[in-house]
Amino acid sequence: MSDMEKMLLLVSADHTATGLLGKLLEMNGYRTCVVTTVASALSEIRARPPVLILLDRQLLVKEGGRRDQFPAAIPIIVLQPFDKSCGQDECLTELEAGFDLVFCSPHSRELLAHIRAILRRQQMPAAAPSVLRAQGLAMDTARHEVTVGGTLVELTPKEFRILHQFLLSPGVVLSRQELLNRVWGEDYALEEHALDVHIHSLRQKIEADPSKPRFVVTIRGIGYKLQAS
Amino acid sequence: MSDMEKMLLLVSADHTATGLLGKLLEMNGYRTCVVTTVASALSEIRARPPVLILLDRQLLVKEGGRRDQFPAAIPIIVLQPFDKSCGQDECLTELEAGFDLVFCSPHSRELLAHIRAILRRQQMPAAAPSVLRAQGLAMDTARHEVTVGGTLVELTPKEFRILHQFLLSPGVVLSRQELLNRVWGEDYALEEHALDVHIHSLRQKIEADPSKPRFVVTIRGIGYKLQAS
DNA sequence: CGCCTGGTTAAGACTGTGTAAACAGCCGCC
DNA sequence: GGCGGCTGTTTACACAGTCTTAACCAGGCG
Numbered sequence: 256m257s258d259m260e261k262m263l264l265l266v267s268a269d270h271t272a273t274g275l276l277g278k279l280l281e282m283n284g285y286r287t288c289v290v291t292t293v294a295s296a297l298s299e300i301r302a303r304p305p306v307l308i309l310l311d312r313q314l315l316v317k318e319g320g321r322r323d324q325f326p327a328a329i330p331i332i333v334l335q336p337f338d339k340s341c342g343q344d345e346c347l348t349e350l351e352a353g354f355d356l357v358f359c360s361p362h363s364r365e366l367l368a369h370i371r372a373i374l375r376r377q378q379m380p381a382a383a384p385s386v387l388r389a390q391g392l393a394m395d396t397a398r399h400e401v402t403v404g405g406t407l408v409e410l411t412p413k414e415f416r417i418l419h420q421f422l423l424s425p426g427v428v429l430s431r432q433e434l435l436n437r438v439w440g441e442d443y444a445l446e447e448h449a450l451d452v453h454i455h456s457l458r459q460k461i462e463a464d465p466s467k468p469r470f471v472v473t474i475r476g477i478g479y480k481l482q483a484s
Numbered sequence: 485m486s487d488m489e490k491m492l493l494l495v496s497a498d499h500t501a502t503g504l505l506g507k508l509l510e511m512n513g514y515r516t517c518v519v520t521t522v523a524s525a526l527s528e529i530r531a532r533p534p535v536l537i538l539l540d541r542q543l544l545v546k547e548g549g550r551r552d553q554f555p556a557a558i559p560i561i562v563l564q565p566f567d568k569s570c571g572q573d574e575c576l577t578e579l580e581a582g583f584d585l586v587f588c589s590p591h592s593r594e595l596l597a598h599i600r601a602i603l604r605r606q607q608m609p610a611a612a613p614s615v616l617r618a619q620g621l622a623m624d625t626a627r628h629e630v631t632v633g634g635t636l637v638e639l640t641p642k643e644f645r646i647l648h649q650f651l652l653s654p655g656v657v658l659s660r661q662e663l664l665n666r667v668w669g670e671d672y673a674l675e676e677h678a679l680d681v682h683i684h685s686l687r688q689k690i691e692a693d694p695s696k697p698r699f700v701v702t703i704r705g706i707g708y709k710l711q712a713s
Numbered sequence: 714c715g716c717c718t719g720g721t722t723a724a725g726a727c728t729g730t731g732t733a734a735a736c737a738g739c740c741g742c743c
Numbered sequence: 744g745g746c747g748g749c750t751g752t753t754t755a756c757a758c759a760g761t762c763t764t765a766a767c768c769a770g771g772c773g
Contacts, residue, residue, distance in 0.1 A: 347593060347597055353601075353604065354601070362576075371580070372582075375582070379556060387530075397655075397657065398655050412761080423531050445763085446763070448719085448763090448765085449763055451719060451720070451721090455719095455720065466720090640751080641750080677752090677754090678751075681731095683730095684733095705729075705761090717772085718770090718771085719771100721767085721769090722766090723766090724763105724764090725764080725765105726761105726762085727761085730759085732757080732758100733755090733756090733757105734755085735753085735754080735755095736751105736754090737751085737752075740747105741747095742747085742748100743744105
């Protein structure tokens, strides 16, 4: 995340453009490196991989560069000089060829916003905790782990799915039929009482006092709900 | 990636637009889900997280939606009806607010290309370092070597690729199908049990006590995960 | 007091996973 | 080209954990 690592590679033969752009980027906290040919870009990438590449479309066309010459892991924005005509089809071709964006606007602030947006997305996967919480309960669906007040509890598949349904709509009463449909699937005719048994074993595992449930409470004549204070 | 997982969420109150767009997207191999308010979008996201959200700008403005209401991990494209004027500044505001793209063009093919580009970037292994570590495990992808607690172990290609997938997302449960897709390739119909056998031989090589695995643990009914402390 | 709903328990059936062993393909080597 | 070893796949079977069924129990409510 440090600015030191935010190295951008500018690939263009247009010295006026790269000069301006480079200054702009460095004022916004990026480090830049300028090369003037696709070939030198490739060796620079090997030496010091940038986090993003800005690639002049003219150069790309002239040298016949293809997306798969560059590492797929590094996003690439193709720059189309705004004073040149930018045919829809041509820009589309590059986008479909695997480049991340074809930029053909004179607004440098817009380019900056796009760079930030792409880098933001790039660096995102680090934090993607898919965890549902209610009271002292926490369910991490990605890791398939459930904790009650911080301590891990082991649930069977059915118990997990039942609790999952409760956590998706905490405080809402789910009828027996609704739960059966969601956990066992539609149109599965099943001894309705089976649900009770699973609720029971679920309570044994997550409730402090299973005879006086605080999480999964019974709504007599209707079904169950997850108590949401 | 199986089609099941490529779920897009369409958030718009414009039924004609969503109808057309939905049809277009489904013709291109995506599954779509349409909701008409930001509030219903949020609950839908909790229930079945989509891989990408298409959000009508009119709705966003009207309901005063903010980017941080939505999970940061899910990319969002803001749709600006092309017949409305799209002021540069307004579009910029959203881009800088954390949205991934503001799309204001009538060309549906262009939208498709952008969706693909963003998902491509999203699913990219994000410039994985050449040495992956977890617990006492270390995998040098460049040298194609794996060490457990410092000692080198010899893995077959399949075992290596399976372990590689685990190390790319330690702690996350990978379903059998997901692993089959990633290691064997998309939609390759294969006796699912083959995976178990490879997991078995992998455990024989990396686990101290293969009958009580500490690294690759089974999540019954789902798949496997790499235990991350 | 008796009916009905839900709780509890235990036993059998079943499914998913582990394990071993046989089979098939590939590649290098003699 | 034939042979042998290595990898990957398939098959078969055992076993453990999980689910379902059923029977019985407890308590609320008419």
